[in-house]
Amino acid sequence: MSSLQLPQSLERIKESLAKFSGVGEKSAMRMTLQLVNWPSEERKRFSDSLEELSHLKQCRECFVYSHNDLCTICADSKRVESKLICVVENVSDLLAIERCDQYRGIYHVLGGVLNPLLGIGPENLEIHSLINRVKKLHIENVILAINPSVEGDATCSYLNGLFEAPTVVERIGFGLPMGGSLEYVDAMTISKALENRRNF
Amino acid sequence: MSSLQLPQSLERIKESLAKFSGVGEKSAMRMTLQLVNWPSEERKRFSDSLEELSHLKQCRECFVYSHNDLCTICADSKRVESKLICVVENVSDLLAIERCDQYRGIYHVLGGVLNPLLGIGPENLEIHSLINRVKKLHIENVILAINPSVEGDATCSYLNGLFEAPTVVERIGFGLPMGGSLEYVDAMTISKALENRRNF
Numbered sequence: 001m002s003s004l005q006l007p008q009s010l011e012r013i014k015e016s017l018a019k020f021s022g023v024g025e026k027s028a029m030r031m032t033l034q035l036v037n038w039p040s041e042e043r044k045r046f047s048d049s050l051e052e053l054s055h056l057k058q059c060r061e062c063f064v065y066s067h068n069d070l071c072t073i074c075a076d077s078k079r080v081e082s083k084l085i086c087v088v089e090n091v092s093d094l095l096a097i098e099r100c101d102q103y104r105g106i107y108h109v110l111g112g113v114l115n116p117l118l119g120i121g122p123e124n125l126e127i128h129s130l131i132n133r134v135k136k137l138h139i140e141n142v143i144l145a146i147n148p149s150v151e152g153d154a155t156c157s158y159l160n161g162l163f164e165a166p167t168v169v170e171r172i173g174f175g176l177p178m179g180g181s182l183e184y185v186d187a188m189t190i191s192k193a194l195e196n197r198r199n200f
Numbered sequence: 201m202s203s204l205q206l207p208q209s210l211e212r213i214k215e216s217l218a219k220f221s222g223v224g225e226k227s228a229m230r231m232t233l234q235l236v237n238w239p240s241e242e243r244k245r246f247s248d249s250l251e252e253l254s255h256l257k258q259c260r261e262c263f264v265y266s267h268n269d270l271c272t273i274c275a276d277s278k279r280v281e282s283k284l285i286c287v288v289e290n291v292s293d294l295l296a297i298e299r300c301d302q303y304r305g306i307y308h309v310l311g312g313v314l315n316p317l318l319g320i321g322p323e324n325l326e327i328h329s330l331i332n333r334v335k336k337l338h339i340e341n342v343i344l345a346i347n348p349s350v351e352g353d354a355t356c357s358y359l360n361g362l363f364e365a366p367t368v369v370e371r372i373g374f375g376l377p378m379g380g381s382l383e384y385v386d387a388m389t390i391s392k393a394l395e396n397r398r399n400f
Contacts, residue, residue, distance in 0.1 A: 007256060016246040049209045054240045067205065072203070
């Protein structure tokens with residue numbers, strides 16, 4: 001019995017979509033068949049934007065993707081004058097913090113965390129530029145918003161050693177998430193929550 | 201406070217990705233940031249394949265997407281000679297049936313179901329061509345693999361009325377799915393399963 005052989009363009013798109021984390025073979029095929037039904041102008045807009053990604057600019061200060069040399073946050077004197085800098089691993093983490101609409105300082109995108117096994121040392125991350133910015137902008141408070149992991153913890157220890165008083169280095173708090181329940185949360189989170197208990 | 205304004209190409213890609221069913225704003229942004237990190241050749245391959253979709257061919261017999269005028273199933277004389285035709289709403293449903301690697305006949309992609317509210321009548325679906333194929337190929341058995349819904353049920357009734365003996369028209373079975381449990385399945389499925397009980 002011959003099985004169905006789809007046109008190669010469909011197979012190629014499926015393979016591309018399956019590269020996204022969280023998208024399996026089946027979802028990728030479902031998305032591919034949806035793409036076929038898009039109006040061709042919409043598909044054109046999508047493919048044009050994909051090509052533009054090769055010329056994406058980064059903010060020369062904080063390294064977030066930016067339309068101009070300076071991103072809208074680094075260009076905002078109020079945010080720069082807060083003397084607060086929040087260090088994140090990547091742009092996704094920065095966006096997550098911006099979404100909560102509470103933080104008023106500036107950011108610094110490291111571009112990853114230290115990982116000796118993968119050969120990622122301090123020189124591969126935006127650490128030198130962080131030191132320079134902290135000095136130049138007279139930053140008072142460095143907030144490390146680095147995810148908890150062996151490599152994240154090591155990166156935080158390393159960064160903490162780079163700054164001297166009066167610059168204060170802090171890491172974001174860990175504990176029970178809002179809406180979380182002790183019954184369902186993992187043991188590591190509970191022990192962190194106990195460790196990080198506070199007066200109220 | 202100025203919030204972050206990302207480059208327009210990123211926003212445009214996010215908007216495109218959010219058009220996929222099951223992809224929300226947040227997932228779309230996560231996928232967009234992944235795309236930035238793809239090697240540019242891979243992105244190029246993806247965008248080129250997207251453009252090719254505008255020239256996608258369909259099998260002139262069953263209307264599945266195909267590299268040639270005739271798909272690999274319609275070109276397989278063994279499958280054509282089975283005198284079995286399976287009618288599906290769309291290509292996704294066809295692929296789902298092919299995946300189970302059991303069906304040995306040919307297919308016919310209707311292109312949807314009858315939906316008077318959306319103005320989709322018999323003339324908007326591949327029904328005329330179905331009648332012609334059933335006659336031309338001396339089909340003995342028309343299997344309606346149409347999903348259960350008000351419109352799907354109406355489409356099946358309509359199709360059933362189009363064929364005369366000796367052509368047998370049947371609809372796929374409905375009931376408890378494999379691995380399913382009476383405890384968790386909806387009431388409609390249970391009543392279908394009771395209705396469709398069989399000797400064993």
